[in-house]
Amino acid sequence: MKKLVFLILAAALLATGCNSIKVDRVETDTVTDYSGKWNDTDSRIVAQELMQDMTTRPWASEFTATHGKKPAIIVGTIRNKSSEHIEVVPFIKAIEREVINTATAKIVASAEEREQLRAERLDQQEYASEETAKKLAQEYGADYMLQGIITTITDQIDGKKAIFYQVNLELINVESNEKAWIGNTEIKKIIKSKKIKG
Numbered sequence: 001m002k003k004l005v006f007l008i009l010a011a012a013l014l015a016t017g018c019n020s021i022k023v024d025r026v027e028t029d030t031v032t033d034y035s036g037k038w039n040d041t042d043s044r045i046v047a048q049e050l051m052q053d054m055t056t057r058p059w060a061s062e063f064t065a066t067h068g069k070k071p072a073i074i075v076g077t078i079r080n081k082s083s084e085h086i087e088v089v090p091f092i093k094a095i096e097r098e099v100i101n102t103a104t105a106k107i108v109a110s111a112e113e114r115e116q117l118r119a120e121r122l123d124q125q126e127y128a129s130e131e132t133a134k135k136l137a138q139e140y141g142a143d144y145m146l147q148g149i150i151t152t153i154t155d156q157i158d159g160k161k162a163i164f165y166q167v168n169l170e171l172i173n174v175e176s177n178e179k180a181w182i183g184n185t186e187i188k189k190i191i192k193s194k195k196i197k198g
Helices: 002-018 040-055 059-065 088-102 112-126
Strands: 072-080 142-159 158-175 177-193
Touching: 040 088, 040 158, 040 177, 072 088, 088 142
Parallel strands: 072 142
Antiparallel strands: 142 158, 158 177
């Protein structure tokens, strides 16, 4: 009986040892490129680079000089046409953050966000006090829409892979359809994998 208990305990300890997990907390801006696929670092760097270029071009100062106000931008569809799954929402939020932080332009809510806000304003008309209820039809209209596409080209042979990402963004005047700015940036990654001998 003692042998059986000992064997069960030994098996449990062995199983626990094999499945141990170690987690290290790191700074959020630490580059963690394990798979070589698009990741949080790529979203952050690309958003910073493209928005730095976009907000320093003449279109913004020309708009402000003509209209006496900062331009308002809505981020439209960023299409993922790459060969891998890329979650575009963090990329869009990084773009919005960069534009707001430059104080060059305003960012207005997306279509999905506006639906929630409109429902809240309608709800306030019935349930909020007259002093605190927000007015209807007071939304800030976007002057420009930012749209874009993410594409990849992959080259692979014998445990070596090269992934070339290209991100293209276009800023379009909502009223005239004129393209005020076009920007693109590229990332190239080389991934080498070693075969494990059996």
